[in-house]
Amino acid sequence: MRWRKQGIFWGGGVGLFGLLMLLAGCSSDTNAASTNHWRRENPAQEESPLFDFTQRKRPKILAGGLEAPETGTTLRDNLLVNGDFSDGLQGWNATTPCFRPDSSTRAPNGKPTLKIENPDSCGPFTKIAVNEFVAPPGVYSIGGEIKTPVLTESKNPVVGSQMDLFTACETELVNGSGDWQKFAGKHCVVAPGTNSPFRLAIDGNTSGSAWFANMYVRREIPPLVQTFILYPNYRGYLFADQPQAVRAAVTLNRGPDLRSEDLTFQLEATRADTGAKTDHTYKSPADDFTATLDFAALPAGVYQVRAKLLGPNGDVLFEQPPYRVVKVDSKAGDLLKAWIDDRNLAHFGDGAPHFVIGIYDTSNYSNSPDAYAPAVEEISQAPINMMVNYYITNAPISAVNAYTDELQRHGIFFLPTVSNFYEDNNGYPKGLAARLGASSQDDFVARYADALEQNRAVVGYYVQDEPAPDKVARTFHQYQVIKTTDPAGFNLIALNRPRDVQFWKDAVDVVGVDPYPLWLPVDNYIGEVGDWTRTAVAAVHGSRPVWTIIQFFQADAMSSWPTEQQLYDMTWMAIAEGASGVFYWSHGIRALSWVRDPVMHAALYRxxxxxxxxxxxLEPVLLRPDKQVLASKPSQDIVTREKTGPDGVRYVIAYNQSNAPAPARFVLQSPAQSVTVRRGRLPIEIKNGTRFEDQFAPYEAKVYEIR
Known part of the structure; x- marks a missing residue:
């Protein structure tokens, strides 16, 4: 989690990373565990794994999934007006004279540049240059060249810069240098119904000079064919006790030059060891459809599933990288310590499905379980079953085992953070890598996962915290390394731009979104939680788990902690929109641990x-399939999700997605004797056995129990 208002120009601009680093302390990329650890034993002394599985070690099986990132995206021409500054500032609207064309300082290709000189001399606020081009809805790549030889910020050297486009689309960081450097960002989404400008900006507290050159915005054109395996929905596994039909969502981006009647789509499975093939073809395919391939009669084994678009002569027009599907003659629980089933439910611990209730924390590490006991004891007063702890990243395996030992006393499972396990990351755990004897970044990830594979409390990894889409490729690669070493578990990502989910859906097992709507004293748009969850579920076609991260912190001095009612509303609107788990940020720094008043601290956690x-x-109910309870939608503003419990009791999870009070009229499919609002155990009058009415406050959520 990073603060939503990054820097001083929330929403867009080129900022100074020296400033942004001060505001990003709660990010998992901030490796605060590298100093000031408290330890009771020598961390260099590696202990044995927490659990002894020498007598019942599960056999290793090959994990499946997409084998290489999707290919085929192309870029259109530069859309910026005068992006190379050949015509001075034509096409650009600069807020201050600190921006000026510079024909004496040339870009590497000889083009003129745009100079920003001593921004602090032009006033205290952000200096912005806005291009005349306004992007319509679509997906874009952005970039340019930058030279930052002498910029300083708050009397400190500037260590990099960052560009935002549209809604916080970021380029990679660029280190300050007297040489020209290229910087770029991709997959910048402009949402339907919006139009977004391109802006350059510099913090007003900065002195010195920087030059920009050859700026661009190019529209991304999707490939001719896009394929997403809907099922198997977890690491390509087809287990004996789950459905045996492979399903793929197919999108054809034909353009005007290809007629559907001239095309054939083929979904083909090839067995890796024998080369035997089976396929299903679709003539004159629709632009969007679901392709299937029945594996029921196929023997167990490893298969490559390829999607091909064929022309009128049978020639291959386009083919995406294959998915690996692994058909297994046993149940998932016979082989895996943690997995996702065909209904996106997480299995871990006792092997049964669980609704995930997770929390973030930031405790330091020790080799003694007792050192963790006070924090874990407090956390466990809530029925938490999953934990992310940023600060255990650098811990030796013995400390991780000690931590999970204490977590397991309270039925809590752990997702270690590996988002900084990249050698170019400032927080790369060099000491731990050396202790594990790693020769490379990939070797380190593999050794780390191997060391924790037999720890039953470690059920996956927290792989990225609010990353830009340019991190997809490296995260996908790390995913392949982790799956090879530990074929079970959940790789979880947290995204703060829900429309980015489309780029990540094959790079992780579980998508997390973290809407934090409470920033203002009043009039916060709490319905954002429902919107983001719904957007994420739609992006994965409902075929991957979505866990929503709920705001449990005070954003800044102007805002306040969420009330219990707001916590309740945000949680249940996420569940109503399809979340199969929820996390809360956070029990740690910048959240509950910074509340020093013990009375207030206890009250907030209560x-x-x-x-x-x-x-x-309600977990037994939430784990059951959705089942229609109502005969019609209660009202335009009320969103519902309907369930039936194991005992036949009916439930309706409902929330008001508007900022105004809303009446609701519920009509049941079959008669009932009683209706109760579970929060407060408030009875509702039933009319004619099938109708009841209620009133919702803005964004209010309710759970109805119908008997």
Missing amino acids: ELINVTREIKD
Whole structure:
């Protein structure tokens, strides 16, 4: 989690990374565990794994999934007006004279440049240059060249810069240098119904000079064929107790030059060891459809599933990288310590499905379980079953084992953070890599996962925290390394731009979104939680788990902590929109641990306890398939999700997605004797056995129990 208002120009601009680093302390990329650790034993002394599985070690099986990133995206021409500054500032609207054309300082290709000189002399606020081009909805790549030899910020050297486009689309960081450097960002989404400008900006507290050259915005054109395997929905596994039909969502981006009647789409499976093939063809395919391939009669084994678009002569017009599907003659629980089933439910611990109730923390590390006991004891007052702890990243394996030993005393499982396990990351755990004898970045990830593979409390990894889409490729590669070493578990990502989910859906197992809507004293758009969850579920076609991360912190001095009602509303609107788990940020720094008043601290956590205990009470219901209970939609503004419990009791999860009070009229499919709002155990009058009415406050969520 990073603060939503990054820098001083929330929403767009080129900022100074020296400033942004001060505001990003809660990100998992900030490796605060590298100093000031408290330890009771020598961390260099590696302990044995927490659990002894020498007598019942599960056999290793090959994990499947997409084998290489999707290919085929192309870029159109530069859309910026005078992006290379050949015509001075024509096409650019600069807010201050600190921006000026510079024909004496040339770009590497000889083009003129745009100079920003001593921004602090032009006033205290952000200096912005806006291009005349306004992007319509679509997906774009952005970039240019920059030279930052003498910029300083707050009397400190500037260590990099960052560009935002549209809604916080970021380029990679560029280190300050007297040489020209290229910087770029891709997959910048402009949402339907919006139009976005391109802006350059510099913090007003900066002195010195920087030059920009050859700026561009290019529209990304999708490939001719896009294929997404809907099922198997977890690492390509087809287990004996789950469905045996492979399903793929197919999108054809034909353009005007290709007629559907001249095309054939083929989904083909090839067995890796024998080369035997089976396929299903679709003549004159629609632009969007679901392709299937029945594996029921096929023997167990490893298969490559390829999607091909064929022309009128049978020639291959386009082919995406294959998916690996692994058909297994046993149940998932016979081989894996943690997995996702065909309904996106997480299995871990006892092997049964669980609704995930997770929390973030930031405790330091020790080799003694007792050192973790106070924090974990407090956390466990809520029915938490999953943990992310940024600060355990650098810990030796013995400390991780000690931590999970204490977590397991309370039924909590762990996702270690590996988002900084890249050699070019400032927080790369060099000491731990050396301790594990790693010769390279990939070797380190493999050795780390191997060391924790037999720890039953480690059920996956937290792989990225609010990354830009340019991190997809490296995350996908790390995913392949982790799956090879540890074929079970959940790789979780947290995204703060839900429309980016489309780029990540094959690079992780579980998509997390972290809408944090509470920034203003009043009039916050809490419905954002439902919107983001719904967008993420739609992006994965409902075929991957989505876990929504709920705001449990005070954003800044102007805002306040969420009330218990707001926690409740945000949690249940996420569940209503299809979340199969929820996390809360955070028990750690910049959140609950910074509340020093013990009375207030306890009261705030009590509110979280109350909300999560109701989730736990309804877990048997939440784990069951959705089932229609209502005969019609209650009203335009009320979103519902309907369930039937194991005992036949019906439930309706409902919330008001508007910022105004909303009436609702519920009509049941079959008669009932009683209706109760679970929060407060409030009875609702039933009319004619099938109708009841209620009122919702803005963004209010309710769970109805119908008997």
